[in-house]
Amino acid sequence: MLFVDEFRNPELIQRAVDEIHALADPKREYRVMEVCGGHTHAIFRFGLKGLLPPNVELIHGPGCPVCVLPMGRIDDGLELAGDPNVIFTAFGDMMRVPGSKGSPLESKARGADVRIVYSPLDALKIAQQNPDRQVVFFAIGFETTAPSTALTLLRARGLSVKNFAVFSNHVTIIPAIRAILESPDMRLDAFIGPGHVSTVIGCRPYEFIVRNYRCPIAVSGFEPLDILQSLVMVLRQLRDGVAKVENQYNRVVPWEGNLAALRAMAEVFEVRPYFEWRGLGFITQSALRIREAFAPWDAEQTMSVPGICVTDPKAAQCGEVLKGVLKPHECKLFGKECTPEHPIGALMVSSEGACAAHFKYAVT
Amino acid sequence: MEFYDKRIAMAHGAGGEATRRLVEGLFQPAFSNPQLDSLSDAAIIEPPAGRLAMTSDSFVVQPIRFPGGSIGELAVNGTVNDLAVSGARPLAMTATFVLEAGLSAEALRWEVEAMAKAARQAGVPIVGGDTKVVEHGKADGMYICTTGLGLVHRNADLGPKRVEPGDRVLLSGPIGNHGMAIMLARAELDIEADIQSDTRPLLELAGRLFDALGPSVHWMRDATRGGVATVLNELARDTELRITIAEEAVPIDDCVRGACELLGLDPLHVANEGQFIAIVAAEQAEAALDVLRRTAGGERACLLGEIDRATISRVIARSSFGGTRVVDMLIGDPLPRIC
Numbered sequence: 001m002l003f004v005d006e007f008r009n010p011e012l013i014q015r016a017v018d019e020i021h022a023l024a025d026p027k028r029e030y031r032v033m034e035v036c037g038g039h040t041h042a043i044f045r046f047g048l049k050g051l052l053p054p055n056v057e058l059i060h061g062p063g064c065p066v067c068v069l070p071m072g073r074i075d076d077g078l079e080l081a082g083d084p085n086v087i088f089t090a091f092g093d094m095m096r097v098p099g100s101k102g103s104p105l106e107s108k109a110r111g112a113d114v115r116i117v118y119s120p121l122d123a124l125k126i127a128q129q130n131p132d133r134q135v136v137f138f139a140i141g142f143e144t145t146a147p148s149t150a151l152t153l154l155r156a157r158g159l160s161v162k163n164f165a166v167f168s169n170h171v172t173i174i175p176a177i178r179a180i181l182e183s184p185d186m187r188l189d190a191f192i193g194p195g196h197v198s199t200v201i202g203c204r205p206y207e208f209i210v211r212n213y214r215c216p217i218a219v220s221g222f223e224p225l226d227i228l229q230s231l232v233m234v235l236r237q238l239r240d241g242v243a244k245v246e247n248q249y250n251r252v253v254p255w256e257g258n259l260a261a262l263r264a265m266a267e268v269f270e271v272r273p274y275f276e277w278r279g280l281g282f283i284t285q286s287a288l289r290i291r292e293a294f295a296p297w298d299a300e301q302t303m304s305v306p307g308i309c310v311t312d313p314k315a316a317q318c319g320e321v322l323k324g325v326l327k328p329h330e331c332k333l334f335g336k337e338c339t340p341e342h343p344i345g346a347l348m349v350s351s352e353g354a355c356a357a358h359f360k361y362a363v364t
Numbered sequence: 365m366e367f368y369d370k371r372i373a374m375a376h377g378a379g380g381e382a383t384r385r386l387v388e389g390l391f392q393p394a395f396s397n398p399q400l401d402s403l404s405d406a407a408i409i410e411p412p413a414g415r416l417a418m419t420s421d422s423f424v425v426q427p428i429r430f431p432g433g434s435i436g437e438l439a440v441n442g443t444v445n446d447l448a449v450s451g452a453r454p455l456a457m458t459a460t461f462v463l464e465a466g467l468s469a470e471a472l473r474w475e476v477e478a479m480a481k482a483a484r485q486a487g488v489p490i491v492g493g494d495t496k497v498v499e500h501g502k503a504d505g506m507y508i509c510t511t512g513l514g515l516v517h518r519n520a521d522l523g524p525k526r527v528e529p530g531d532r533v534l535l536s537g538p539i540g541n542h543g544m545a546i547m548l549a550r551a552e553l554d555i556e557a558d559i560q561s562d563t564r565p566l567l568e569l570a571g572r573l574f575d576a577l578g579p580s581v582h583w584m585r586d587a588t589r590g591g592v593a594t595v596l597n598e599l600a601r602d603t604e605l606r607i608t609i610a611e612e613a614v615p616i617d618d619c620v621r622g623a624c625e626l627l628g629l630d631p632l633h634v635a636n637e638g639q640f641i642a643i644v645a646a647e648q649a650e651a652a653l654d655v656l657r658r659t660a661g662g663e664r665a666c667l668l669g670e671i672d673r674a675t676i677s678r679v680i681a682r683s684s685f686g687g688t689r690v691v692d693m694l695i696g697d698p699l700p701r702i703c
Contacts, residue, residue: 001625008684013685017685044689046683047686047688048687050688051685051686091701092701093701118555118702341696360692361692
């Protein structure tokens, strides 16, 4: 398949693996964080970890939007879904994520009208087809998905669709990376930068990482060869004692980002003063809320959102796992109380969560 | 008698005149055979010499018609296939319908004809059944439950106890078509792809295998809900052995693979309706593959992997470049992911 098979070519992959082995100095350890959940998933799905030298450790970062969403926001969404007049729409990623009283799928089983959509535009279409009902789109994601929510709101306003609202839980990647870098128990040697997010924001926003922390970064695609080539790039930088932002995924990621997408986001969203991240606590200026101009389509302004706060189960160590301080299997609950079938932390729910990927794919 | 009604009503399940019109005007003419035509309370079947296999299944697919098939065809083939992978040829089948009041008679007629055609193709008479009608809104149009009775092939001796280290894993053909066809037909995802369900009877493929190499076939199962991954995990659990598959050996149509990549689904977890996994003794694996490939519909059968002993019984997939991963059972339904 075009754009897939060539990035899974055994010969090229072997060449990249050989180069990683040659670059990795056996006298030192390398801790490389892949920020994006898609990378975590691919690393496990293709068994890449087993191809690397033992002193190259991959740390799974906070880039799965489902994993960093606090339970209270899910409860808020499901409160809205509980209204019989509401059609609650969300991506498939959200469906099994537990709030304190169950997941969207469980809400659906109890009778709520919960529907999976693949795009917020589909949610808008449902609103147009059901003018007597209120359709809520539970928006999650980093800059990868925020532009499509923005475009949907622009279209909703353009078409004057009155029964459509977005409950925005969009977050932004840079403050999360900054929080990780400033965490006192953190020691990282390099980053594999998020590919999808970077198609929107470009590479320039990562420059502070190399400038302030002297930490190499390679923005990476999601196929096995992409990830291995990105590792080659950061290991070369570490060997040469340099730190720069490199763009491995330049077939998709423009250095300056997608200006049209950024414009749409800027028109519709503004930065929240602070937002709670699961496992990372409150991070200032790390999430997006809907601007006043779009208030009629903002669930937080037009509907009664209770603003529920839920403390995570004490024994769950999602925060430490998110920051790479603990490996998933080192969490007290991993594989015991917390499994993909009965998840306690969100990292075990999303197929891109570090714990679920570890549980499902790791060969021990 | 003619079934002239336009829509199903509660009266069609009440046992009176409307029920009689439905049974004698629609079901009986479509399925007609001596046992059914007597319209007695039970079909009488002369037991043949040998071992009997019996299986039941319920079909609740939505939408009821999808590219490549429909609920009626599925209801016959699903049960026929459960018999086939148990080493049996079907002798007779019953069919129970749960209909939602308001269902169009045309939709029902379409499914009844699809069932009759599938039953003829499999050579199995539908000898009895039942009809219930539930209120509008209480069911997704129609549900069908079928029970099949079959005669086990004299060469067939299947079970997890017969699976041994060294045995080979065979797959009858490309995977994922049914699950993806249904997912796209639900129209919740605005994705267009020319994917047809693989619903079909497996009698011929399985039968030829038992005819030629019966005793060497140790275990067999059709990879329906949960897909190949779930079937293999069940086998690993039941045998306490390890199964290693070669990821590049798995035949997947390009459009299915593309749709799975796009939606973030593992094709090994996606449902099939016309594929089976067979575990065959190592020395007969090539011969078995040859039999399958020479049988119509088995052209893309493949050697998927092998079985060995390990400290932990699990299913492992090995990539073409040497990476390995655990293939787990499906948890819940496969859900498309986006971010």
